[in-house]
Amino acid sequence: MNLSRRNFLKGAAFGTAGLGAASAAFLTGCAPQTPTEADLAETGASTSSDYPVQVLGAMDEAAETFEGDVVVLGCGPGGIACATRLAEEGARVLVVEKTTTVGGTGLVCSGNCYISLNSQYQQDQGLEADIPAFYKEWLEAVHYHCDHEVLSTYLRNCGRVVDWLLGYGFGFHMKETPATNGLTGFAYRISQPAKDSGNRQEVYGKMMDLVAQAGGAFHGECTGTELIVDDEGTVVGLRADRNGETVDFMAKAVVIASGGYGANREMIDQYAKNPLLGRDPVLNNGEGARMAWAAGAKQPWNLGALCxxxxxxxxxxxxxxxxxxxxxxxxxxxxxxxxxxxxxxxxxxxxxxxxxxxxxxxxxxxxxxxxxxxxxxxxxxxxxxxxxxxxxxxxxxxxxxxxxxxxxxxxxxxxxxxxxxxxxxxxxxxxxxxxxxxxxxxxxxxxxxxxxxxxxxxxxxxxxxxxxxxFGTCGDLNVTPRMEVRGVEPGSTVKGLYAVGTETVGTMHNDYYWALGQTVGWAHTSGVLAAEEIAANVLS
CATH class of the missing domain: 3.90.700.10 (Succinate dehydrogenase/fumarate reductase flavoprotein, catalytic domain)
Structure with a gap:
C-alpha cells in the first residue's frame, strides 16, 4: 500500500511504503510502576550490558501478549503524532502509556513560541521564514556542537507538520510575544492552542480515535520495563507491567516516546550538573532511556542537559x-x-x-x-x-x-x-x-x-x-535524521528501535537548551518522521 497522504505533506523526508492492517480494541489496564532502588542503581552504568533486556525464546512467559505492527511507548505529543501518522495508512499501532491520559506533557506546556517555518498556514498570510539563515543562527548559538543533519531535517519539516495538525483541528494561532532570538515574529513561530482551552485534549483524542479505527489500541496504566530482542539483537517488542503482572507487546518496530527522566530525582542527581527537578506534574521517570540503553543505545555526550x-x-x-x-x-x-x-x-x-x-x-x-x-x-x-x-x-x-x-x-x-x-x-x-x-x-x-x-x-x-x-530533561538518546536510535558502535543503530520527542531533543543542542518553545514542535515533527521511516522501510 502506498502512503496515500504523502502528497499533502509537502517536503516529506522519506519515500513510500506499505502498511498492514488488522483489528483490535482500545484497551486500558496496566498499573504504574515506580523504579526500585536496584533499577535506579543501574542507571549509573555506562555500557548496555549492565542493563536487563529480554531475549525472544529465552524469557518467562507473559500473562498476556498483544501483537501489532508498531509499539509506541508514551502517549504525549511525539507518541500521538507517530501513532496517528502510521494509522493513516492502516497500521496497527499499540500505544503503551503509564497513565490513563492521552496527551502527556503536551497538555500542560505553554507554547507561545512553537517553531513553524514556512507552513502553508503562514505563507497564506504572506509570512516566509529564511530557513538557511535560521539554521546558521542555531548552529552559532550551540557552537556548532549538535547533529547538523537532524537539525536541518527538523527545520525543513516542522512547517508541513503544522499544516498536518491543522487538518485535525489543532488550534494554532498568531500571538506575538516578546522578541526571542531568531524566533522573533510570526514567520518563525506561532502559538499552540491555550492549554486550558480543551482544544489539545479534543484533537489528541480525535487522533487516537483514528489509531483505534485502524486496528490499533491504547493500553493505559501500563509501564514499560524491558525491550524484547531477537537472537540478532533486533528489537521486536516491549515488556510491561500491568498491576503486577507481565504483559508483552510484539511488533516489527518499537518507538520510545516516554519523555525523558525529568521527574526522576535519582537520575537528575546523577546526570544533571545541578539537582533541579522539573516543575510540571508529569511522570517522566526515565524508563524509556534505561530500556534503550539496555538494548545497545548510545548515551549522548550531553546527557544531563535540562530544558x-x-x-x-x-x-x-x-x-x-x-x-x-x-x-x-x-x-x-x-x-x-x-x-x-x-x-x-x-x-x-x-x-x-x-x-x-x-x-x-x-x-x-x-x-x-x-x-x-x-x-x-x-x-x-x-x-x-x-x-x-x-x-x-x-x-x-x-x-x-x-x-x-x-x-x-x-x-x-x-x-x-x-x-x-x-x-x-x-x-x-x-x-x-x-x-x-x-x-x-x-x-x-x-x-x-x-x-x-x-x-x-x-x-x-x-x-x-x-x-x-x-520543564524536563533535554534528551537521553541519539537518533539519525530518520529517528533511528543510534548504537554504541560508530555508524550503528539499534535495529527495530526508534525514538521521538524529549528523549531525542538534545540531539540538536549543546550542553544547554537553546530554542525557546521548540520542544513540542520537535515532538510532533519527530513523531511524523519516525512514522514515515517505519512505513517506508519496515512495514513495506
Missing amino acids: VDTLYPIDADHVSYPGGVQALGNVMQDAGKARMHVNQLGRRFHSEDAFCWVPTYGGTNAVACDEPYLFVIADQAALDALKDSDETVDDAYLESMTALGVLFAGDTPEALAEAVGWDPAVFSEEFSHYNELCAQGEDPVFFKTAQHLVPYGAGPYYAVRMAPTP
Missing part, C-alpha cells in the same frame, strides 16, 4: 511555589530585570537583564555557575506594588512563604543577610556597590543595560529564593 526556563520560587528542598512572590523575579518584565540577583553567598554573579533576555539562557547561566538557586532582592516599594497588583499576596501569604524558607526579610541589608544566612558584611558591601552602579548608570563588570540599573529605595528589604526550574 531550563523561568524563575520559580523554591524552598531548600527544591519544591516550587508558582505565583505570588514569583512576580518579584518575573524575568520577562522590566521590573524584574531591574532587581539584583545574588548567589548562595550573597554575591552578585551575573547580569540580571542578560538572564531575563531569554529565560533559557538565564537558566543555563545559573546551572553553569553551579547555582542550584539564586536570590532576587526587592525593597518595600516592590513588595507594596506586588500587593496592589495581586490579591493573593497578603500578610498571611507572605508569612507562609517565610515559614517555608522561600521569602526572607530584614529592615537593613545586614539584617536581611542574617535572615538568609549570609555574611552581613559581604552582602551589605555588595548591596551598596550595586546602588552605586545604579547611580553611575554603568556596570563595568557584567555590563547590565543602563535602563535596568535602578537603585533600591527604603527598607525593609526582601530576598526570594528562586530557581531557573526545568
